[in-house]
Amino acid sequence: MLGVVLAGVCAGLPVSAAHDGADDRRTGTSSAPYRFVAAPDIFNQDIGDVRGQVGWQPGDPNSWTPLFAQAYDTAPDGGPRFTDRPVGTQWEDTAYAAQLSPDVLLVSLDVFHVTRAHVRTEVVGGQLAWLQRVLADARSRGVPWVIVQGHVPVLTPVRIRNSSGLTLEDGERSPLWRTLSRYGVDLYLCGEVHDTSMRQAGGVTQIASGTPIYLRKASYLTADVYADRIDLTVHEFEGVRLSAHPIWQGSSRKTQGDIAYPTASSVVGTMTLTADGRAVAATGKLAPYPG
Numbered sequence: 001m002l003g004v005v006l007a008g009v010c011a012g013l014p015v016s017a018a019h020d021g022a023d024d025r026r027t028g029t030s031s032a033p034y035r036f037v038a039a040p041d042i043f044n045q046d047i048g049d050v051r052g053q054v055g056w057q058p059g060d061p062n063s064w065t066p067l068f069a070q071a072y073d074t075a076p077d078g079g080p081r082f083t084d085r086p087v088g089t090q091w092e093d094t095a096y097a098a099q100l101s102p103d104v105l106l107v108s109l110d111v112f113h114v115t116r117a118h119v120r121t122e123v124v125g126g127q128l129a130w131l132q133r134v135l136a137d138a139r140s141r142g143v144p145w146v147i148v149q150g151h152v153p154v155l156t157p158v159r160i161r162n163s164s165g166l167t168l169e170d171g172e173r174s175p176l177w178r179t180l181s182r183y184g185v186d187l188y189l190c191g192e193v194h195d196t197s198m199r200q201a202g203g204v205t206q207i208a209s210g211t212p213i214y215l216r217k218a219s220y221l222t223a224d225v226y227a228d229r230i231d232l233t234v235h236e237f238e239g240v241r242l243s244a245h246p247i248w249q250g251s252s253r254k255t256q257g258d259i260a261y262p263t264a265s266s267v268v269g270t271m272t273l274t275a276d277g278r279a280v281a282a283t284g285k286l287a288p289y290p291g
Helices: 047-051 065-072 125-141 175-182
Strands: 017-019 034-038 096-101 104-108 112-114 119-121 145-149 187-190 197-201 204-208 217-225 229-238 266-274 279-284
Touching (some): 034 096, 104 125, 125 175, 175 204, 197 279
Parallel strands (some): 145 187, 187 204
Antiparallel strands (some): 017 034, 034 217, 112 119, 197 204, 217 229, 229 266
């Protein structure tokens, strides 16, 4: 799962973030950051989890994509929640771009391509063309920070915990990663693997995060965005099952509906991403993962 929670952002999901200063982050005139929270388990599921399981086929009844689109990408009036999306493609209801602030652009991708024969993990065709237009526009407008999120990791290896370990086809050589590198994307956030790892290639930083909530674990990542850096911290919770009442799920791995998290979260990784793409002061699971 992956989600960015806005207030204070969720893939193929709504976002959550907080702006603690009234000034423009690009001026660097305030020490108060713009904060967003990537909450893979606590808040929402991304498009990856609602499509089904490994080996999905087109038309698989385990695919909940239409319900996902209705719940997360449709406004109360029935129209699209996000106007900037790959209209006219199979991904028009499951991918979007949102300007979280004048200085932070979030692009959420659907990394699953349904073909006549099967489902491929790739960003191609109309969605890739749309992404290139969005990133080119962000560059022309001088948006300081561009963040892209998708369900599966692109760079490997990464830590894997109770997961099928799906990754993007062709990895670093894929059209997606070449596009992110070409347009100077700062950060790629992903889930799927139920654990945290950080890798870098082509000037882009990938952070995979998450925990298997059906094992009573939960996690979230905070990102405090300044003019010259993003400070990132990953927290994990250990839960306690109060009673055996699983929630409804299509999967055989049932999440218990009666879970408590009685103790505070623990920090399992920290790092700072500089404006020129360096990962500094990286600790724990956000230290470079060698595999």
